[in-house]
Amino acid sequence: MDGMGKGTVTPLASLFPVEESQKAAKRVQDTIAEKEKELDHLRVFIADNNNLINLVQKLPEELHHDIMVPFGKAAFFPGRLIHTNEFLVLLGEGYYADRTSKQTIEVLRRRGKSLESQVNSLEAIIKDHKAEASFFIATASEAAGGLVEIREDYVEENPSKQDLKSGPLKQDVSGLAGAERETTSVDDKEFARMMARLDELEEEERAAERGNLDDENEGAISDFDEISYQRPSDNNLQNSEDIQRRMALKQTNDIATKFPKEHKYQDDMADHFGSLALQSQVRELSEGKTMAKNLKNSDASEMSTIYPEEKIVHATNTSKAEVQYQASRPSDDSQKCYQQASTSSTVGHADHTQRNSRKEDSTSSQVGCQTSEPSFDSRRAFTGSIIEHAENLPKTSGEQNSSSSLVSGSQPSKPVSRFKMQRR
Amino acid sequence: MDRLRQEKILKFEEFVDQRLKPDLVRAIAERDKVFEQQKIFSDLRRNIENLEKSSVTSLKTLVNIGSEVYLQAEVPDTQHIFVDIGLGFHVEFTWSEALNYITQREERLKRQLEEYTQLIASIKAQIKLVYEGIRELLQLPAEKPFPERTF
Numbered sequence: 001m002d003g004m005g006k007g008t009v010t011p012l013a014s015l016f017p018v019e020e021s022q023k024a025a026k027r028v029q030d031t032i033a034e035k036e037k038e039l040d041h042l043r044v045f046i047a048d049n050n051n052l053i054n055l056v057q058k059l060p061e062e063l064h065h066d067i068m069v070p071f072g073k074a075a076f077f078p079g080r081l082i083h084t085n086e087f088l089v090l091l092g093e094g095y096y097a098d099r100t101s102k103q104t105i106e107v108l109r110r111r112g113k114s115l116e117s118q119v120n121s122l123e124a125i126i127k128d129h130k131a132e133a134s135f136f137i138a139t140a141s142e143a144a145g146g147l148v149e150i151r152e153d154y155v156e157e158n159p160s161k162q163d164l165k166s167g168p169l170k171q172d173v174s175g176l177a178g179a180e181r182e183t184t185s186v187d188d189k190e191f192a193r194m195m196a197r198l199d200e201l202e203e204e205e206r207a208a209e210r211g212n213l214d215d216e217n218e219g220a221i222s223d224f225d226e227i228s229y230q231r232p233s234d235n236n237l238q239n240s241e242d243i244q245r246r247m248a249l250k251q252t253n254d255i256a257t258k259f260p261k262e263h264k265y266q267d268d269m270a271d272h273f274g275s276l277a278l279q280s281q282v283r284e285l286s287e288g289k290t291m292a293k294n295l296k297n298s299d300a301s302e303m304s305t306i307y308p309e310e311k312i313v314h315a316t317n318t319s320k321a322e323v324q325y326q327a328s329r330p331s332d333d334s335q336k337c338y339q340q341a342s343t344s345s346t347v348g349h350a351d352h353t354q355r356n357s358r359k360e361d362s363t364s365s366q367v368g369c370q371t372s373e374p375s376f377d378s379r380r381a382f383t384g385s386i387i388e389h390a391e392n393l394p395k396t397s398g399e400q401n402s403s404s405s406l407v408s409g410s411q412p413s414k415p416v417s418r419f420k421m422q423r424r
Numbered sequence: 425m426d427r428l429r430q431e432k433i434l435k436f437e438e439f440v441d442q443r444l445k446p447d448l449v450r451a452i453a454e455r456d457k458v459f460e461q462q463k464i465f466s467d468l469r470r471n472i473e474n475l476e477k478s479s480v481t482s483l484k485t486l487v488n489i490g491s492e493v494y495l496q497a498e499v500p501d502t503q504h505i506f507v508d509i510g511l512g513f514h515v516e517f518t519w520s521e522a523l524n525y526i527t528q529r530e531e532r533l534k535r536q537l538e539e540y541t542q543l544i545a546s547i548k549a550q551i552k553l554v555y556e557g558i559r560e561l562l563q564l565p566a567e568k569p570f571p572e573r574t575f
Contacts, residue, residue: 052490059495069485069497072468074508075522079499081487090492104493111491 007152013143021143025136032129039122042115049112053105060085060101429561436558440551448547455540462533468507469526472519475502 059065062084069079087104088096099107475483480502486494505522506514517525 048490052493055489056493064498067487067497068506069487069499071485071505072471073464075468076506076514077483077499077502078504078506079485079497081495082484082498083496086496088486088494096494108491108493 007150010149010151011143012139012147012149015149016139016143018140018144021136021140025133025140028129028133028136032126032133035122035126035129039119039126042119042122046112046115046119049108049115053108053112056087056101056104056108433558433561436554436561440554444547444551444554448544448551451540451544451547455537455544458533458536458540462530462537465526465530465533469523469530472505472522472526476519 059081063082064084065081067079067081068076071077085101087099087101089099089104089107091097483499483502485497485499487497489495503518504516505519506516507522507525509515509525515525
C-alpha cells in the first residue's frame with residue numbers, strides 16, 4: 001500500500017557538519033587530556049601515600065632517628081625524631097589525632113582506598129569520553145564520506161488506513177468510549193491496549209505457574225515470570241503498579257531513545273520478561289543505535305506517535321471500564337490474535353495449545369491485523385507480534401520492526417473480517 | 425605600498441604577541457618567585473631573632489613527614505643552623521652569622537626585585553611603543569580602507 005517510496009533522504013553532512021563534529025571531537029579530546037592530567041596527579045598522590053606507609057611502618061623500629069629538622073623553608077637544625085611511635089595525623093577540617101604507627105597506617109590505607117576509588121571513577125570518565133570522541137570522529141568521517149540518512153515514515157500508514165475503512169469501526173469505538181471519545185478516545189485506546197497487554201502477561205504468568213513447560217521457549221519465559229512476578233494476583237493493584245512503572249519507563253524511553261513504538265514495547269517486554277528479553281532489548285537498542293548512527297531506516301514520525309502516548313499519563317483514570325471491556329473481550333472470540341489478552345478464563349492447557357497455534361500464524365495474522373484496523377488496533381496487534389518476537393526470535397525483532405511496514409503493505413485486506421467480528 | 429604596510433603591521437603584532445607578551449608573563453613569574461624568597465628569609469630572620477631573644481638552647485618541634493602526618497622531633501643544640509644558600513647547598517652558621525647572611529641575602533633579593541620590576545616596566549613600555557607604531561601606520565593613510573583592528 002504505502003510505506004514504499006515514502007521517505008526523505010538527507011545527507012548526514014547537513015545534520016552534522018564535518019567541521020562541527022571534528023570540533024566536538026577535539027573538545028572531547030581536550031577534556032580527556034585534562035582528566036588524564038588529573039589522573040597522573042592522583043597517581044602521584046597514591047605513590048606518595050604508599051611511601052609514607054612504608055616510612056611509618058619503619059619509624060618505630062628505632063627509638064630515635066637523626067634528621068635535619070626543618071626550620072622554616074630555608075633552614076635546618078640538626079636534630080632527631082623522638083617518640084617514634086606517636087604520630088599526629090590530620091583527620092580533616094583542622095582536627096588532628098595522636099595515633100600509633102599501626103593506627104596511622106590504617107588511616108593512610110583508608111586514604112589510599114579513597115584515592116584509588118577516585119582513580120577508578122576518573123578512569124571510567126575517561127573511558128566514557130573516549131567513546132564519545134570516537135563517536136564524534138566516526139560521525140565526522142561518515143559525514144565527510146557523504147553518508148546519507150534515509151527516513152521512512154512508518155506511522156503514516158495509520159491515518160490513511162483510518163480514512164480507508166474506519167467508518168463503522170469508528171462508531172464502534174465511539175460506542176465504547178462514550179462521551180470522552182472526541183478528546184480521549186485515542187488515549188483510551190492506548191490505555192486499553194496497555195491493559196490488554198498487562199493481562200496477557202498475567203495470563204502467561206499464571207499459565208507458567210501451572211507448570212505447562214512443554215515448549216522450550218515458553219518454559220524459559222515462564223521461569224522468568226515466576227521469578228519476577230510472584231505477587232498476589234490482585235489485578236487492579238498489579239495493573240496500576242505496572243502502569244506506573246510503565247509510565248516511568250515510557251517517559252524515560254521517550255526522552256532518552258525517541259525510538260519507534262516497537263522499540264518501546266520491546267522495552268516493556270524487557271521489563272516483564274527479565275533477562276531473556278533484556279538481551280534482546282540490548283541487542284535491539286544497539287541495533288537501533290547503529291541505525292540511528294548510520295541513519296538508515298529510522299522513522300521520522302515516531303515523534304508524533306509519542307505524543308498521544310504521553311497523553312495517556314493524564315488519561316489513565318478516565319476509562320477503567322473500557323479497559324476491562326477491552327481486556328476481557330479478546331478471550332471471547334478471535335483467539336488467534338488475542339489469546340494472550342484473555343484475563344483469567346483460559347486454563348493452562350488450552351492456553352498452551354492456543355499459544356502454539358498462535359505462534360504458527362502469528363506473523364501473517366498479526367500483520368494482517370495491523371493493516372486492517374485503525375491505528376489503535378493495528379498497534380495492539382503489532383504489540384502482540386512483538387511479544388511473539390521477544391519470545392521466539394529475539395534476534396530478528398529489529399529486522400522485523402524495520403520490515404513490518406512493508407509486510408503490512410503487502411497484505412492489506414485479509415483479516416479485516418476477523419477484527420470486525422471481534423469488534424461486535 | 426599598502427601591502428608593505430600591512431605586512432609591517434602584521435610583523436609588529438606578531439612581535440607583540442609572540443615575544444613581548446610571553447616575556448612579560450615570564451618576568452612577572454620570576455618576580456613572584458623572588459617575592460617568595462624574600463618572605464622566606466624575612467620569616468627566618470624573625471624566627472632566629474625570637475630564639476635569640478628567649479635564649480633557647482634546645483627545642484622540640486613537629487616535623488611533617490608527608491600527607492599531614494607529624495612526628496615529634498627534638499633539637500638538642502640550637503646553636504648551629506644550616507641555611508640554604510641556593511643550588512642545594514646548606515651552610516652551617518651560628519645565629520649571628522646566619523643573621524648576617526640573611527641581611528645580605530635580603531638586600532640582594534631586593535635588588536633582584538627592582539631589576540625585575542624595571543624589566544617588567546620596560547617590556548610594558550615596549551608593548552605600548554609597538555602598539556603606538558601600529559596605530560601610526562594605520563592612521564596615516566586614513567583615507568585608505570584598512571580592515572578595522574581591535575587592540
